[in-house]
Amino acid sequence: MTGVETTPDDRAADVEFELLLEAIWRRYSYDFRHYARASLRRRVTSAMRRLGVERMSLLQEALLRDVDLFTRLLTMLSVPVSDFFRDPAYFTALRQDVLPMLATYPSLKIWVAGCSTGEEVHSIAILLDELGLLDRALIYATDINPEALRTAEAGVYPQARVPGFTRNYQAAGGTRSLSDYYTAAYDRVVFDRRLRARVAFSDHSLATDAVFAEVQLVSCRNVLIYFDRVLQARAVQLFHDALVPRGFLGIGSRESLHGFATARSFEVVSREQRLYRRLA
Amino acid sequence: MNEALVDTLRLHPPSVIVIGASAGAVDALMQLLPPLPADLPVPVVVVVHVPADRRSALPQLFAQTSALTMCEAEDKMTLQPATVYFAPPDYHLLIEHDGTLALSVDEAVHYSRPSIDVLFESAAESRGDRVLGILLSGASRDGALGLASIREAGGHTWVQSPETAQVAVMPRAALELAPHVTLDPASMGRILADWGTRRG
Ligand SMILES: C[S@@+](CC[C@H](N)C(=O)[O-])C[C@H]1O[C@@H](n2cnc3c(N)ncnc32)[C@H](O)[C@@H]1O
Numbered sequence: 001m002t003g004v005e006t007t008p009d010d011r012a013a014d015v016e017f018e019l020l021l022e023a024i025w026r027r028y029s030y031d032f033r034h035y036a037r038a039s040l041r042r043r044v045t046s047a048m049r050r051l052g053v054e055r056m057s058l059l060q061e062a063l064l065r066d067v068d069l070f071t072r073l074l075t076m077l078s079v080p081v082s083d084f085f086r087d088p089a090y091f092t093a094l095r096q097d098v099l100p101m102l103a104t105y106p107s108l109k110i111w112v113a114g115c116s117t118g119e120e121v122h123s124i125a126i127l128l129d130e131l132g133l134l135d136r137a138l139i140y141a142t143d144i145n146p147e148a149l150r151t152a153e154a155g156v157y158p159q160a161r162v163p164g165f166t167r168n169y170q171a172a173g174g175t176r177s178l179s180d181y182y183t184a185a186y187d188r189v190v191f192d193r194r195l196r197a198r199v200a201f202s203d204h205s206l207a208t209d210a211v212f213a214e215v216q217l218v219s220c221r222n223v224l225i226y227f228d229r230v231l232q233a234r235a236v237q238l239f240h241d242a243l244v245p246r247g248f249l250g251i252g253s254r255e256s257l258h259g260f261a262t263a264r265s266f267e268v269v270s271r272e273q274r275l276y277r278r279l280a
Numbered sequence: 281m282n283e284a285l286v287d288t289l290r291l292h293p294p295s296v297i298v299i300g301a302s303a304g305a306v307d308a309l310m311q312l313l314p315p316l317p318a319d320l321p322v323p324v325v326v327v328v329h330v331p332a333d334r335r336s337a338l339p340q341l342f343a344q345t346s347a348l349t350m351c352e353a354e355d356k357m358t359l360q361p362a363t364v365y366f367a368p369p370d371y372h373l374l375i376e377h378d379g380t381l382a383l384s385v386d387e388a389v390h391y392s393r394p395s396i397d398v399l400f401e402s403a404a405e406s407r408g409d410r411v412l413g414i415l416l417s418g419a420s421r422d423g424a425l426g427l428a429s430i431r432e433a434g435g436h437t438w439v440q441s442p443e444t445a446q447v448a449v450m451p452r453a454a455l456e457l458a459p460h461v462t463l464d465p466a467s468m469g470r471i472l473a474d475w476g477t478r479r480g
Contacts, residue, residue, distance in 0.1 A: 036374075036376065036382045036384075037376055037377060037382075038374035038375065038377075038382050038402040038405065038406065039372070039374055039384040039386060041405065042374075042398065042401070042402070043386065079385065079386050081385050081386065081387060222385050224355070225355045225371075225382065225383045225384060225385070226384065229356060232356075254353075254354050254355055254368050254371055254383050255355050256354065256355070
């Protein structure tokens with residue numbers, strides 16, 4: 001216990017943290033100022049350990065002049081954790097209830113926001129393929145982590161993860177064998193180029209960028225949890241504006257639209273699977 | 281001894297209770313949670329290591345024997361007194377400065393997501409010395425560092441006495457790292473019940 005009365009908010013480390021985010025924003029135009037604090041703080045602290053930096057103010061000083069250091073930090077701050085068919089029931093719902101409704105459009109446009117290393121994109125491409133819709137589809141896959149986007153674009157994953165992918169694929173009601181979609185090469189597997197032929201990967205931030213296309217489905221899972229309420233509201237508004245009337249929105253299994261002004265423009269398709277539909 | 285602990289809590293009341301448990305969790309929590317009164321003045325946030333692909337049945341399980349409201353944590357929920365929040369399977373659970381909960385799918389810690397360290401460290405970070413951290417039975421080293429950080433911030437730290445734990449690895453790991461109060465879970469429940477009802 002200390003002699004000086006402090007509240008958690010006025011401690012030096014909090015000030016350093018805020019200045020760091022401000023410096024990143026002003027120097028590199030990446031806006032982490034409205035990210036959920038607790039987990040971002042944890043990632044900054046662990047990045048400092050990996051980079052061998054003692055204090056946040058020293059990290060800030062180094063970052064301002066060292067672009068390469070920022071590039072490395074960026075990949076550590078974003079959370080490129082993903083899985084094939086994560087929460088299989090969500091993908092079952094897409095397969096049964098959402099994608100068939102979109103089959104009536106001459107061309108299907110889907111936005112996977114915060115696509116990370118591409119597992120979700122590949123999962124959706126596989127669903128489209130099995131429904132005979134892949135050739136008519138265009139998927140926009142966006143993220144702020146350039147390294148993750150490169151992995152997504154390559155479609156290469158460690159062999160060791162394949163049993164997990166396969167289990168999820170089957171649990172999600174896959175109609176073939178997942179091995180139909182990849183070739184094994186040493187300790188890795190490469191997913192078919194065909195699955196990515198209709199995918200446009202690009203750098204896009206939900207924090208700072210605008211709507212870039214009109215789509216019939218937005219899938220943005222486990223990205224909103226990293227934002228505070230202000231930034232969440234911005235992202236949900238973007239999704240709304242990108243969607244055609246009656247377009248679908250899917251979010252992570254523990255996320256919700258509850259309490260956002262924009263939520264009034266959506267109806268619930270499946271509460272359990274966190275699927276919503278834009279009102280006309 | 282227990283009277284003294286009640287006094288310590290009254291002199292220096294926590295604003296949140298955080299609990300971590302792994303193997304042997306249900307047994308320990310079944311002794312700790314039921315005595316807690318319906319007007320417990322603080323929220324209780326719990327991480328139990330559960331398999332990622334299973335829907336958690338913990339809130340329903342404890343609702344039957346407890347006067348407190350039990351729920352599974354969702355992103356941005358505001359913490360309420362007399363409510364127990366369980367971490368959902370496959371998500372880390374953190375406490376924010378503004379009194380809300382946050383989830384993350386960051387890498388597993390000690391092979392666990394949710395991780396006890398992640399919850400405990402966020403509690404120390406956001407609440408400073410106004411935390412009671414409780415580490416129960418388990419076969420992991422998760423929670424040891426987190427409990428030490430709560431202690432360092434000036435919070436209260438209790439560990440299930442190893443001889444009463446179904447699996448003593450986790451309590452022992454915490455006690456090797458830093459000194460903490462050791463108690464059996466039923467006594468923890470009684471002390472908190474005393475504090476919760478005789479406060480002010
Ligand atoms: C945990 S991953 C989610 C991956 C995938 N959607 C899933 O559910 O498996 C979160 C992703 O959000 C990305 N992200 C973070 N901030 C972002 C922003 N402002 N705009 C777009 N993506 C962002 C991260 O780079 C990371 O790849």
